[in-house]
Amino acid sequence: GASCCPVEVVFSVQEEVGLVGAKHLDLTQLAAKTAIVMDSAGPVGSIVARAPSQDTMTIEITGQASHAGVAPEQGVSAIVVASKAIAGMHLGRIDPETTANIGVIRGGMATNIIPAHVTMRGEARSLDEARLASQTAHMRECFETAARELGAKVEFWVERSYSAINLSPESAVVRRVSRAMAATGVAPTLISTGGGSDANIFMGAGIETANLGFGMMGPHSVEEHIAIADLEQAASILIAVLSDPQG
Incomplete structure (x- = not known):
């Protein structure tokens, strides 16, 4: 299979009640300087450039x-x-x-x-x-x-x-994610959102973080859902990110 860059995986808890897990994570244990969070509503291909x-x-x-x-x-x-x-x-x-x-x-x-x-x-x-x-x-x-x-x-x-996210379109993580999206036939789109996520905490700690949309619709409602096809496409993007030869 394709080669993979070094990866650190974080499973946080209690995101909905105040990003509790991310806030209590000892970020000094992480070597990564960039991160990807999968927690934005909207279509696959969305990259959160601004969050409040x-x-x-x-x-x-x-x-x-x-x-x-x-x-x-x-x-x-x-x-x-x-x-x-x-x-x-x-x-x-x-x-x-x-x-x-x-x-x-x-x-x-x-x-x-x-x-x-x-x-x-x-x-x-x-x-x-x-x-x-x-x-x-x-x-x-x-x-x-x-x-x-x-x-x-x-x-x-x-x-x-x-604190807010203001992610430059020229940042390393946006360029890497955009390449991965293009490689899987998805057009990257930079968006603003009114929602907070673990990405806010990671960015505040100096880790350049892209929060990606993966097809989640109707968040925080009884209509919240995601299509299996969108979930599969989001997974393909992650695989492309991790196997990007440009690092």
């Missing part, structure tokens, strides 16, 4: 508990504060490069208790760092304003989950 940075937020609102039927006037509902903040917040598609979401909300104990505590988790993503900073600041301000107006307290924490 993400800020993950944890928000805690503290109000005042009280009996909802006897003394509601003495309570400050953390749920009402959260609702007011979210109602005034720009979420979803902010602009072509920026998105935001509040994805988790927990609070309350019983229907007859004014809820004193609410915890939420949200995120903002953008291909542009300035726009990401602006969106994160906007979300913080919405919570702080609602808490101040309704007499509650808010704590707001931000964690940078991963």
Whole structure:
């Protein structure tokens, strides 16, 4: 068979909940300076040239508990504060490069208790760092304003989950993958995506990484699927990458 270049294979875990496996991988154990990740939706032939940075937020609102039927006037509902903040917040598609979401909300104990505590988790993503900073600041301000107006307290924490990918078309890994695609009859296409992946972590560690589309459609929906033909074609591309005589 064809000769193969040296290969290091990484099987990461818990990608969906925050790229946990990639973040905890000891990358000093890897010798590779370039990498390929197979985790992009879209047709075979896609190469992710741009992917966003993400800020993950944890928000805690503290109000005042009280009996909802006897003394509601003495309570400050953390749920009402959260609702007011979210109602005034720009979420979803902010602009072509920026998105935001509040994805988790927990609070309350019983229907007859004014809820004193609410915890939420949200995120903002953008291909542009300035726009990401602006969106994160906007979300913080919405919570702080609602808490101040309704007499509650808010704590707001931000964690940078991963930083953006900006992969040059002339980078070694893009050239190598493009040659492999051409050799298997696939036209390479550089794309931008709103999704993060292990590629963001590897790129942040200085490993030039191409995240490839392999035919996955409808990600994160009940319609998520992949055609067997696309899976086979993606495998052929990987074989061509590994057997590339130009290294």
